[in-house]
Amino acid sequence: MDLNEFIGKKLFYALVGASNNKEKFGNKVFLDLHNAGYDIVPINPKDTKIEGELAYPTIGEVPRNIDVVIFVVPSDQTEKVLKEVHELAIPKVWFQPGSESDKAVKYCIDKNIRFVSGKCIMAEKKS
Secondary structure: OOHHHOOOOOOEEEEEOOOOOOOOHHHHHHHHHHHOOOEEEEEOOOOOEEOOEEOEOOHHHOOOOOOEEEEOOOHHHHHHHHHHHHHOOOOEEEEOOOOOOHHHHHHHHHOOOEEEEOOOHHHHOOO
């Protein structure tokens, strides 16, 4: 797997689990990528804005084609959203540590969704 296909400032990301809570990784990942100039939209079913940026309740409501969905949620939530990833024909997902499960990985393999697991996008991204 070539991480360069998953990381780049020309890609459009959706972050499932984005949060305004500074203690949560959904906030840390969002701010890290956003502040580094990555094109990223927060996904949160409760908040309409994350760190001042328009947030969407689901990936299906984002009015642009998403290149990569980043998951920063518990694995049971990841598994539910993966069905929408498949329905929307989003080609790639990134499982932040703790968001993946055997079931989620198998789903990606079965549905030909390319994925990264076991790596933190903040550590792997380019400046």
